[in-house]
Structures are given as C-alpha cells and as structure tokens.
Amino acid sequence: xxxxxxxxxxxxxxxxxxxxxxxxxxxxxxxxxxxxxxxxxxxxxxxxxxxxxxxxxxxxxxxxxxxxxxxxxxxxxxxxxxxxxxxxxxxxxxxxxxxxxxxxxxxxxxxxxxxxxxxxxxxxxxxxxxxxxxxxxxxxxxxxxxxxxxxxxxxxxxxxxxxxxxxxxxxxxxxxxxxxxxxxxx
Numbered sequence: 001x002x003x004x005x006x007x008x009x010x011x012x013x014x015x016x017x018x019x020x021x022x023x024x025x026x027x028x029x030x031x032x033x034x035x036x037x038x039x040x041x042x043x044x045x046x047x048x049x050x051x052x053x054x055x056x057x058x059x060x061x062x063x064x065x066x067x068x069x070x071x072x073x074x075x076x077x078x079x080x081x082x083x084x085x086x087x088x089x090x091x092x093x094x095x096x097x098x099x100x101x102x103x104x105x106x107x108x109x110x111x112x113x114x115x116x117x118x119x120x121x122x123x124x125x126x127x128x129x130x131x132x133x134x135x136x137x138x139x140x141x142x143x144x145x146x147x148x149x150x151x152x153x154x155x156x157x158x159x160x161x162x163x164x165x166x167x168x169x170x171x172x173x174x175x176x177x178x179x180x181x182x183x184x185x186x
Contacts, residue, residue, distance in 0.1 A: 001179060003034040007099040008183045011045055011074040012092070018075065019089040030067035041066030044139055044178075045077040046098040047087065054095055055081040060105060060128060060137060060176075070099065098182035100139055102126065105174035113168040117149045120175075128174040129156045129167065136160035140178055 010030065017024050031038040043066065044058025055077035059069050074097075078087040087095065105128055110116040120127065122143040129136055136159040138152065146152040153167035160166070 001036060001101060003036055004099075004101065004179055004181045006034070007043075007070060007101075007181050008097040011070055011099060012097050012183070014071055014074050015078050015087070015092060015097075016089075018078075019087070019092060025071075027065065027067040027071055030070070031065065034067070037067035037070070038065050040064065041069055042102040043069050043073055044100040044102065045070070045073045046100065046139070046141070046182075047077050048096045048098070049091070049094050053083075055084055055087065056139075057081055058100070058102070060102065062104070066101075096183050096185070098141075098180065100141070100178040100180050103177045105176045108173040108175050110173065116153075116167065116173065120149050120152075122147055122149065122152070124177060126176045126178060127152070127156060128176070129153070129160055130172040130174075131160065131162055131166055131169075134160040134162055141180065 010025075014025055016022075040062035042059040042062045044056060046053070047055040057076040057080065058073045062069070064072075080086075108116070108119060110119055123140055126140045127138055136156055138156050138159070143152060146155055154164040157164050157166040
C-alpha cells in the first residue's frame, strides 16, 4: 500500500488532536488525501511504551473503509482498551504507534493437533481461534514473544477464556497475514 508508511503518523496526529481538543481530521479528508484509504480494509493499532504493550485494538475483517477503520481503532486502542487506563497527552510522546493491515482471514483445515502445528508459519500467520462463542486472535507479531507453536496456541486459548490445551480439541482456526507499519521512534 502506497500510503502504508504514513499510517502510523496519521493515527498519531489524530490522537494528538483528540487529546488537545484540536480539530480532528475526518475519515473523509483522509480519503481525499489518500484515495486508497477509501477501499474497505481492516487494521489493528498497537501502542507500545518503552517496549511494553500500552493498547491494541482492531478489526479482523473489513467492515468499513480503511480511513474510518484507522481512526476508530486508533481511538479505541488509546482510550478504550480495557486492559489499560486511557492514554493522556503527556504520555503520547512516549508511545510508539504501529498499524497492521490485515488480509481477509481464511479457514485452516487440519486433521489433528499435530497437523495444526505443522501448518502454522511463525512470524507470518496471525491466528483466530474460535470455540463456541469464545474467540481470540494474535497478530503475527506475537510470535516474537511466543515463538513455540504450542505455547502460542496455549496462550491464545487462554486469551479466549478457555483452557490452555483447547487447541488440541479441534477449535476453528483462521489465518491471516499483515502488512505492518510502525514508527521507528515515538
């Protein structure tokens, strides 16, 4: 995506304006400046502070144009991630913004737990795990902290509120890839 490298700065500018009560850049103005952002798209916004997660929220499937998704998910990651207090203006200068553009999730057929392990590509695949009404995802970047497929899947099960070995019992698995754009420094 041509505008990809600019996405973290666009998200940061939106958050800075929101935190300082300045006029917000609308999704429409982003679409006018970057026509490719008018296309349907799904993104995750990840905020880190001194290398630690500070907020991460996004869309798994495209349900609006990418400009609107970028703005909505930047706000959600900064102000509505239930794991963290809302970001404040002073803190924003210490936060690194990363934008991940997601491909459409694809179901992964597999025959057994061992087959599932063999089909996962660490550092490439984002994984959505579903069992009944429980669902969770890890972006491909999570492989950096959990490089073992068994450990990755066990943590994903627990994130979904399930037993750590749920991946051994036939959950629905979907895979996706990302185009990742991040600020080098906050």
